[in-house]
Amino acid sequence: MKQVLKYLAVLGFLTQSGCATFLEDLTSKDEGSEREMGGVFGNQADRAPASFDPKVSGGGTDQIDPTHLRTQADYHFTLGETYALAGEPDRAIEEFNLVLVYDPKSYLVHLKLAGEYIKKGKITDAIEMSRRAVELEPKNVESRILLGGLYAAIKLYDKAIEQYEAVLAEDPKNVETSLYLGAIYSEKGELKKALAVFSKLGKTSKESRHLAEYYSGRLFQQEKNHKTAIKHFQASLTSKPDFEDAVLAESESLELLKEHKKSIDLLEKFQIKHGPSEKVAQDLSRAYIEQEKYDKALDQFEIIVSHDPSNINVRIRMAWIMILQKDYDAAEKQLKAVLTQAPDSDRVRLYLGSIYEETDRPNDAVDQFLKIPVQSSYYSEARIHAAYLRRIQGKFKEASEIVKEALEHRNDVPQIYAMYASILDEMKSYNQAINLLGKAIEKFPRDEQLNFILGSLYDKVGKKDKTVETMKFVIEINAEHVQALNYLAYTYAEMGKELDSAKELAQRAIKLKPDDGFIQDTLGWVYFKRGEVKEAIKILEIASQLKPDEAIIAEHLGDAYYNHSLVDKAVKMYRKAAKLEKDNSVLQKLKSKIDAIEKDSGRKTASQADAN
Known part of the structure; x- marks a missing residue:
């Protein structure tokens, strides 16, 4: 039954209802069950129908050779099973229908057909087959459970209730049916009836008391009555202390009540006593990341990976935390391991490139960034990083080629224009950069960074009025x-x-x-x-x-000292500026200032005397 309803949920039947999450939650219980088709066929799934006796005329004379009849029935049933297991529902349906030619009263074959129709999304046909199965074998629990589930899927709740109540009349301790009946009442908005069903289940079956309390709690949780919900979750945990669904639900209600510390404490205690639980680790890791407790988050991620070593997303998140902690070696190792599983992972290559960038391995970083394809959402970011690294290496031609190519594919990203302009600025191709930004600003007229760079470029070509105008516009934007x-x-x-x-x-x-x-x-x-x-x-x-190592600041301070007749201090600052300055024209200007001071004074300054 579970897998049937899961399949229906995938098709979108369950998810259309207002309280679909409740039914979906029910279908997710006991995922380790090995019953085919969710137990609809019980232990009979691997054998042919029981009622294959040949038809007999009114006078008692055989119409068909019974051996031939049985052989044909078994043959088609076996083929139907084979096609069903192979995922070929059309051929399976054909074979099971042939079985019904030999025995039209086999409820089991009708159930098999219902299952195949479900796979095809033919719910009406599945209902008809299930209904016939119930008519043929009214006391068969599995037939009624399936029919009830199908009715529930198309919101024929009263008909679903009729089937579930018939099951409980035969088997009052049927846990699964009680849970589904309660879910149906919940779907109908009949909370009291749903609670009554769960309450009765808890009294009827001690072994299922934890489920009864849990689902009662879920009902109150959906009604946003979290305090009452928590009481039921706690009762569920009293009955079954290691029931992780209940502890997760209680934690969720605590979070919604803003009781964050209590929520985390609850999960931590559960993990110590009954863990390690993968599901609890998932919730705890999220909570720890929100609190920036990265070491604790990593511990929980390790638990998740131990349960599922192929979980690439968790490994990437682990690497992300390691990068934040500047544990680059560990992050690199983690990401390389992921690449062996997912060599086409663009996010991994972006992170790996970032590590190489941080650890002063620009060539390795660029290599990773350039492997990210144009269709990736990380393409623009990767190309900008690659161009930036080539720019600071002084490889301006290669840097410009990277962004020029990027613009051919992604001319909708303003940051690429900004990077290209900054590279042209470094190459002193100011007018080319201005023309580029003019086109970019036509696309992005209020992009503050593009306008700011344009204003600075106007300054470099001597258009200070344009600089003023553009900077005013940037300030107007922001x-x-x-x-x-x-x-x-x-x-x-x-x-x-x-x-x-x-x-x-x-x-x-x-x-x-x-x-x-x-x-x-x-x-x-x-x-x-x-x-x-x-x-x-x-x-x-x-x-x-x-900024003790900035030449322009030292020069400005020198000018202020000189203007205030602090000549020795002025010369000291000018000499400091001269040591820091790399531009020859500015350097000559500084030397001229020093020479002028010495000429005016007609003597060496105190700083010169001290130096001698």
């Missing part, structure tokens, strides 16, 4: 875009205009990122341009502490 706030403030400072606005923009940026040395530098430079040199020095010193 008032908390820190980079745009900072860039616009610095641009105003460099242009020597809108200094009040520049100050306000820089202060807004600092509130968002107070520990950013570049933003502190911008604010200090704005103060300097406003003539507030004392305040500029304070801010620029903070910037220098946050």
